[in-house]
Amino acid sequence: MSMHTTLRRTAATLPSSTSSILPSSQIITAQSKSTSFVCSQCRHATLLRRPKRPYTFTQLVTLSDGSSFTHRTSSPTPVYRSTRDTRNSLLWNPTSSKLMNVEDDEAGRLAAFRARFGRSFDANAPAAEEDATAKKEKEEEIKAQQAAEQQEEDNLLDLISSFGQQEAPPPEKKKKW
């Protein structure tokens, strides 16, 4: 009896293999796998429900810096432009000074207000100005240092060129290091 059923089963699988893309050997192995499943006394037929898939559109997502990518989504808008994303959020760009600066004082109104009514804690210049002044100071320092080095070199050259010609060389400049 069991012999008979296996024969009939293989006969049943044959037309499926002709209509499918897969090679017949794969299907037969799949069949043998499914027959090895041990059913514990369920005699009812189970409905094979077709899987439901929502319709999806291809959408172009344009990030705030102009980079873009496509993805499948259920929203029908063809192009999505984002204003706030990983390219301009502080959490993803923790060292970006542009994003840290929350205060936008283009017209200088806030600065003017502070100059007039500011108390001890906000009478100072805002952080950006402080940064600018600090940068200027640094540049000046570097320039001064370079000038000093240049001068020192000149002095040494003078020393070589004027060796033996002058009785009293000019007093040597104090070295920085």
Place this chain on the structure above:
Amino acid sequence: MAAREPSRYLARGLPRTFVPSARSQAFLNRRNVSDEAPARRLSDQLEDLETASSLTTSVSESAASSFDPIARSKTRKTQLPRGRYQFRSPKYDRGPLHPHQPPAPSDPSSRLFVPGPFALPRAEQTYNSTVASDILTLCYVHTPPGFKPPPKAPRLREWDDSSPYHKNRPLRGPRGGDVLRLLRKPIKFNNIPKIERITLHSYVKEAAQDNSGWLHVAGIAVQAISNVRVETFKSKASVANWSLVPGRDTVAVKAELQGENMYHFLGKLIDVVLPRLKDWPGVKGSSGDSSGNITFGLEPEQMALFPEIEVNYDMYPPKMIPGCHITLHTTAKADKDARLLLSAMGIPFYGKIVQ
């Protein structure tokens, strides 16, 4: 006119030169291939982009007049086989002993066949091109040749034979608890952790108290953001305050994302949604089930920031928009590796990082 609108956006958005940002990778070790590319090619991706909403499409006159399927079939020399001569999968599975067996689900003629994948999502490309090799490099542990790791104690302990009753007992569990943790093998090229599936889960307690509308709205909202049909679940717990009875009230909605849907959702979540959350510090560093699955939650007002919900926000009753829990299942065996993977994909973590 409607078709011209997006093309204007495209023309504006595309030729922009990409400025490589000098971001430091201290907090988030996230890296994109596009960060280093001098000019990116979008032309091949744009071919399958629909230029306008499909709701406003109109068929051209010539296409409509030339469409005549009957005349076309008459010009054929040999007719196509009729539908009833083609193989149709049986509607019911009648058990393993029935002679008429349904084909395997991977067979296109099967009723359970799901076509796809249709696209290579950006998040998946990022994983394959940069994240996987980065993780492999970061997890490399050098062992000199001839090195033998010290032998470890067995995970399940044996009973000391102090009592005659110890004979034939099953082995004891590990010290300090009954839980047998997953075995973490050294990460090699063939077991680089990757994201396996994402579960969106939403528990709507009002569905038991009020009406089923809450559950319908939650299901549609979760389906809209995930592209996957949801499953519903009945309550298992009994809570008197919420008038919950186990087995009676349907209270929860779940969507399981795998493969292409998962990567589309992940990319959208990281690039568009998470940066828009107000005062969001990141995912808590102690989250995770200690076997490589990380969970975090979104509030209802944060769920409304998904572009799919935002685009027709009026469709949802504003009170009824649900929150949800997002579980990222990874193939990592420890939370440490899972966090490494997810932070490389772009999910920030905050607080004390529990390993």
